[in-house]
Amino acid sequence: MLTTTLSFENIHNHGELFANMLRARRELFIVHNKWDLPEALGMEYDQYDTPASRWVVVHDELGKVLAGNRLTPTTAKCGIYSYMIRDAQLGLLDTIPSHLLYEPAPVAETVWESSRLFVSHDVPAAIRRRVHARLVYELSKAARNLGATQCLTLLNANWPRWAARVGVDMTAMGPAMEIDGIMNQVVSMNFASNLH
Structure with a gap:
């Protein structure tokens, strides 16, 4: 299991990995979850996939x-x-x-947003938890490398059950609310104590 943090500066060094990530997002969010999102060429994307963003990808040696x-x-x-x-x-x-x-939503150099977090639906149950933990670890490492002390994310409201298992200090930033039949909540991942 490998991890790569992609940016528009290094995307050319990683072959099809960026496109494969957008294909995996489409497969999960559009095909599997049936969300109404933009897509083209078999890839899901939106207005936040810009040169300002970074993408943390967990993949195998072949780019899956x-x-x-x-x-x-x-x-x-x-x-x-x-x-x-x-x-x-x-x-x-x-x-x-x-x-x-x-x-009010923060706007600060040290606060980043984590979005489109996913584990592919075809990842076997036997390694799913390990893949999720690796993703969260790598996104926290990437965020700290970018100077973030905090990341906001909208995720399933069951986050209190797994936050401690992946070693991330999380705090609710808003109410739990239903979106597309799933209870979601904005949380803050605090990385300040982990900065060196």
Whole structure:
């Protein structure tokens, strides 16, 4: 099991890995979960897949994607968009409720957003937990390398059951709410105590 953090600066060094990650996202989010998201050439993408973002990918030696995640700085801007959680709060996204945070969404150099976190649905149950833990470990490492002390993420509201297992200090930043039949919640992953 390998991990790679992709950026627009190094994407050319990793062959089809970026495209494979977008294909894996499509397979899970559009085909399996039946979410209505943009797609082209068999890949899922959105307005946050820009040069400002980074993508943490867990994969095998042949480039088969097992899991992935996108990191976007909260200072990012692309037209009217910034980052997904903030844009939802501002009412720019009709698929995510605007009341997802208790406070105004932060905009700071040390705060990044973690989004599109996934483990491919065809990852065998026997290694699924290990793949998930590896992804969370690598995204925290990548975020710290980018200078982040905190990452906001919208995820399944069952996060308290597994946060301690993957060694991440998490705090609820908004209410649990139903999105597409699943209870979700914005949480903050705190990396400040892990910075060197």
